[in-house]
Amino acid sequence: MDSRYSRQVRFAPLxxxxxxxxxxxRVAIVGCGALGTxxxxxxxxxxxxxxxxxxxxxxxxxxxxxxxLFDEADAAEALPKAVAAARRxxxxxxxxxxxxxxxxxxxxxxxELLEDIDLILDGTDNFETRYLINDFAVRGNIPWxxxxxxxxxxxxxxxxPGRTACFRCVYPDPPRGVQPTCETAGVLGxxxxxxxxxxxxxxxxxxxxxxDSFTARLxxxxxxxxxxxxLDPPAxxxxxxxxxxxxxxxxxxxxxxxxxxxxRNAVQIHxxxxxxxxxxxxxxxxxxxxxxxxxxxxxxxxxxxxLTVFPDGRAIIKGTTDVGLARSLYARYVGA
Ligand SMILES: [Zn+2]
Numbered sequence: 658m659d660s661r662y663s664r665q666v667r668f669a670p671l672x673x674x675x676x677x678x679x680x681x682x683r684v685a686i687v688g689c690g691a692l693g694t695x696x697x698x699x700x701x702x703x704x705x706x707x708x709x710x711x712x713x714x715x716x717x718x719x720x721x722x723x724x725x726l727f728d729e730a731d732a733a734e735a736l737p738k739a740v741a742a743a744r745r746x747x748x749x750x751x752x753x754x755x756x757x758x759x760x761x762x763x764x765x766x767x768x769e770l771l772e773d774i775d776l777i778l779d780g781t782d783n784f785e786t787r788y789l790i791n792d793f794a795v796r797g798n799i800p801w802x803x804x805x806x807x808x809x810x811x812x813x814x815x816x817x818p819g820r821t822a823c824f825r826c827v828y829p830d831p832p833r834g835v836q837p838t839c840e841t842a843g844v845l846g847x848x849x850x851x852x853x854x855x856x857x858x859x860x861x862x863x864x865x866x867x868x869d870s871f872t873a874r875l876x877x878x879x880x881x882x883x884x885x886x887x888l889d890p891p892a893x894x895x896x897x898x899x900x901x902x903x904x905x906x907x908x909x910x911x912x913x914x915x916x917x918x919x920x921r922n923a924v925q926i927h928x929x930x931x932x933x934x935x936x937x938x939x940x941x942x943x944x945x946x947x948x949x950x951x952x953x954x955x956x957x958x959x960x961x962x963x964l965t966v967f968p969d970g971r972a973i974i975k976g977t978t979d980v981g982l983a984r985s986l987y988a989r990y991v992g993a
Pocket of ligand 1: 827
């Protein structure tokens with residue numbers, strides 16, 4: 658009888674030895690959205706050993722258009738994405754140890770959330786988190802695969818410390834000015850799926866065949882025009898603050914200010930790390946408006962704003978991009 662992984666084992670460059678390495682590997686996916694869910698399913702089906710899913714968000718109806726692991730029940734329950742993805746992956750391949758982490762990756766928790774990880778996949782939607790991943794990966798000599806998409810366009814680049822340019826060699830500073838986001842420019846499911854599949858392929862190759870033979874090309878894809886380009890590997894910057902001078906500024910800040918979320922008219926508050934009893938908060942707020950709560954999150958709509966509060970004290974306030982207003986709503990309804 659053909660084994661579960663026979664088709665990829667028969668692919669000679671991977672083979673039995675490559676499969677053993679994949680089985681022994683531990684991968685973290687940061688951001689379990691359009692990119693992360695496709696990466697996660699690809700690696701789970703390939704027989705990865707351990708898959709850690711890090712995501713701070715919950716499933717919404719507007720995710721279902723492109724986020725492959727989620728269904729309508731997940732959106733109706735507003736399940737955390739990491740939890741919903743882990744439930745689905747347990748049915749896809751029960752041999753994989755899936756570790757859902759409902760958390761926002763920050764300088765304060767990066768060492769804990771990315772402990773003992775062999776490779777990191779980028780499923781995020783913002784430069785801030787990518788700089789943090791890059792600092793952590795370069796410091797710890799861990800390969801990671803950058804990927805991004807908006808509209809019909811996307812790109813991916815593998816970063817192998819000591820061998821390729823790092824993210825800060827390529828992008829010393831975040832892009833200036835207003836950038837298109839998934840909210841303003843939209844995004845097509847096929848482009849995120851394509852970029853995520855290319856990222857997963859790089860991950861399998863690095864895990865199975867080793868990082869020393871790896872060539873990092875920058876791949877760009879436009880699924881609407883049909884243009885696909887392979888650019889030469891970006892050069893390492895001999896004066897790079899990160900990989901040359903090893904100045905890991907993005908890991909140093911222990912706290913971050915609240916940030917506006919990509920793709921939504923919302924602000925996340927995550928500067929207050931303190932446990933919150935969602936049951937008693939629900940009782941308190943139910944005098945003002947209908948409250949929906951489960952063990953993972955509480956949601957209430959107050960006037961023009963929708964508050965979602967998590968047990969770790971984090972909150973997402975929808976209906977505004979004004980950080981000051983979001984802070985004051987948090988203070989008013991959740992407590993300072
Ligand atoms: Zn660098």
